[in-house]
Amino acid sequence: MEIWENTKDVVTTGLDEADLDPEQLEAIGITNQRETTIVWDKETGKPVHNALVWQDRRTTDRVEEIQEADKVEWIREKTGLECDAYFSATKTEWILDNAEPLKMEASRGEDVRKRAEQGELLMGTIDTWVIYNLTGNHITDVSNASRTMLYNIRDLEWDDELLEEFGVPKSMVPEVRPSSDENTYGSTDADGFLGAEVPVAGALGDQQAALFGQTCFDEGDAKNTYGTGSFYLMNTGTEAVASDHGLLTTIGFQMSGEPVQYALEGAIFITGAAIEWLEDVDLINNAAQTAELARSVDSTDGVYMVPAFTGLGAPHWDGRARGTIVGMTRGTRKEHIVRARPCVSTVVQSRTTSSVSSSPTSSRRTSRDRRSTRPRRWARRTPPASPSATGTPSTSCETTGR
16 A cells, blocks of 8 residues: 555645645646556456556566467557566456465455456556545556557557456456546545545546646657656547657547547666666766766767666567666776766667658658647647756767777
């Protein structure tokens, strides 16, 4: 229950610091870590197992079984996704098959899969879990549903064949609603932690929320976000554009009463997390030190770093890939390794961007050749940050001797 307890703490602390009463809130919106999966008891609301986070690779064996069965393209046609342990389908399947030996003290003793088949358990991504705890309703939005590898993004419904493939009873999956819903997802309980009835009116997966927050409302608009990983999304309008370059076709967002907006996505799993790793192995004392160290040398001196700590995402989708540092000599210093880390992110992100840019929708229409069709109140664009603003070294990533 740690996720829910932390969510309550953040909400109450935010209200206190802003000197606001819950009654002053017009509505609640949720943005969440995508793909992370929870299975819980329908009556008690208690999870049957810890959440499996998006970076969890324990279901790679299952993914390889699907690949050997030649079902990858079948899944991609329905979901727009690569068959990968990244998504929720194999995580849910794993919990149903393995949670019992690792069951939490609060869960009941019956076989977990049997309980799921009897309609006693629910599943969802983090948005669904938070909405359930806020309102008691089992709901997700289209953007999060599209990340489960169980949702048909063209038919806009849970896919019975995929549910059967992964052994997920249909009674477990949430109702799918628009990302912003005038009918709302329900309201908080006046007797709950807020002490007020506040409608929950919207949800978006975090990267889709960034797409929307950067005002990418129209076909051809794109954003790139650097966090734990890097995620480049381009709005493709009402068309689900397939990629020939290892990109994901996904749902961007849906406003209430409007059609679904799709997106192409290039997902890189490790970016900022590589900085954390440098700190974990004592190459740096803090994240800010990376800029100083990287600028202190002219190049990486032939050192290349591939931070595939949780496999590789776009465009390779190799769950067995592992982190690698090559090109080191007796002359290699930590400054070269630190400099190599942002360089590899730049190269991979550049390739991902090029893949998105070569898609059909990109050549038809871009944000530079027309004004936004949205109302003026949505028309502001956030300017790109300068290298100095982000702390990223502006010097060349070129190596010597290569």
